[in-house]
Amino acid sequence: MEKKNKILSITLVLAMLIGTVALSGCTQEDENKIIIGTSADFPPFEFKAANQTIVGFDIDLIKKILTDQGYTVEVQDIGFDSLIPSLQTDKIDVIAAAMTITDERLLEVDFSNPYYDANQAVLVKVDSGVNITKIQDLKNYTIGAQTGTTGWAWVNDTLVATGNLSEDKFRSYELYTDAVADLIIGPSRVGAVVIDSPVAQAFAKSGDVRIVLNITTNENYGFAVKKGNTELLAKINTGLAGVKATAYWEDLIEKYFTT
Ligand code: GLN
Numbered sequence: 001m002e003k004k005n006k007i008l009s010i011t012l013v014l015a016m017l018i019g020t021v022a023l024s025g026c027t028q029e030d031e032n033k034i035i036i037g038t039s040a041d042f043p044p045f046e047f048k049a050a051n052q053t054i055v056g057f058d059i060d061l062i063k064k065i066l067t068d069q070g071y072t073v074e075v076q077d078i079g080f081d082s083l084i085p086s087l088q089t090d091k092i093d094v095i096a097a098a099m100t101i102t103d104e105r106l107l108e109v110d111f112s113n114p115y116y117d118a119n120q121a122v123l124v125k126v127d128s129g130v131n132i133t134k135i136q137d138l139k140n141y142t143i144g145a146q147t148g149t150t151g152w153a154w155v156n157d158t159l160v161a162t163g164n165l166s167e168d169k170f171r172s173y174e175l176y177t178d179a180v181a182d183l184i185i186g187p188s189r190v191g192a193v194v195i196d197s198p199v200a201q202a203f204a205k206s207g208d209v210r211i212v213l214n215i216t217t218n219e220n221y222g223f224a225v226k227k228g229n230t231e232l233l234a235k236i237n238t239g240l241a242g243v244k245a246t247a248y249w250e251d252l253i254e255k256y257f258t259t
Pocket of ligand 1: 039042080097098099100101146148149150151176196219
């Protein structure tokens with residue numbers, strides 16, 4: 001009886017050992033896989049194609065950088081405001097979301113070298129009667145921006161905090177696509193949207209909305225990794241420099257920013 005028990009426990013230990021080896025095999029495979037977090041509401045940097053796959057300048061670029069270095073990648077669509085918390089809790093490995101490098105964010109994440117420049121712009125609906133020619137005109141309308149963005153911070157700091165826009169006229173959106181959809185419904189919803197200039201240009205291509213004002217903020221986009229993930233960051237920076245030195249970079253700009 002005792003002998004049987006012994007054999008049983010040896011068998012169990014062996015089974016557990018085999019299990020552990022099999023599992024660590026899995027983990028190693030996963031180590032080669034990078035999860036890219038984005039907020040797919042920001043054309044041409046990240047958006048959903050007709051078949052719902054996530055595409056865009058950032059997505060092509062980071063995929064190229066990582067796959068060239070032997071990684072496999074997966075893209076996850078997460079609200080912009082949840083991207084940094086997701087990175088900090090290891091749900092994602094890198095943020096590719098036209099994210100501006102700011103001092104505030106640098107306290108929470110590490111950024112790659114800059115890969116694109118932007119400013120802010122004000123979008124209104126075409127033929128809506130909204131009359132904005134200078135910053136001071138914004139106070140006459142409900143203004144929309146996406147929570148957690150530099151556009152949102154600009155409205156908050158420059159207009160709301162200074163008393164130049166009443167708080168009830170500042171509308172926060174989880175997604176910029178929803179902000180622009182409201183803009184198209186009309187000024188009763190939202191009169192103007194403050195948004196990154198290259199994205200404003202992309203939305204204006206529809207012909208439904210147009211840019212009435214540019215606001216110089218001198219922003220640079222970077223890819224973000226978890227603080228201290230120097231290995232991945234170095235690979236991204238090397239890859240970025242490499243891609244910029246090839247025709248792939250010009251082709252990418254042509255693909256997403258011309259037409
Ligand atoms: N560049 C802006 C920021 O970092 C907006 C980014 C976005 O909405 N995806 O806040």
